[in-house]
Amino acid sequence: MTQALDIENTGNLFEDNSEKRTIHVRIIQRGRKRTTIIDGLPQELNFKIILKDLKKKLNCNGCIIDHPELGFAIQLAGDQRQEVYKFLEGTS
Numbered sequence: 001m002t003q004a005l006d007i008e009n010t011g012n013l014f015e016d017n018s019e020k021r022t023i024h025v026r027i028i029q030r031g032r033k034r035t036t037i038i039d040g041l042p043q044e045l046n047f048k049i050i051l052k053d054l055k056k057k058l059n060c061n062g063c064i065i066d067h068p069e070l071g072f073a074i075q076l077a078g079d080q081r082q083e084v085y086k087f088l089e090g091t092s
Helices: 047-058 081-089
Strands: 003-008 020-030 033-039 062-067 071-077
Touching: 020 081, 033 062, 033 081, 047 062, 047 071, 047 081
Parallel strands: none
Antiparallel strands: 003 020, 020 033, 033 071, 062 071
């Protein structure tokens, strides 16, 4: 259930406009509960501000995790894939 979103860096999210990054939006399901994990974001971003804005717009809980394989990532409660794509593209 892993989907990747290629984002052309335009706007405030990234500093270098010529750079292209792959941001992974993953869904982990345990029983009936789903969790959305966003990784691949540049480490120089302020994850607290992004998380606060996502939690407010999506009406869900979330946290910043230090995953052993992924590094720092944002974890959100529920299946938030489509809303996260809109947020990262800047259309929400």
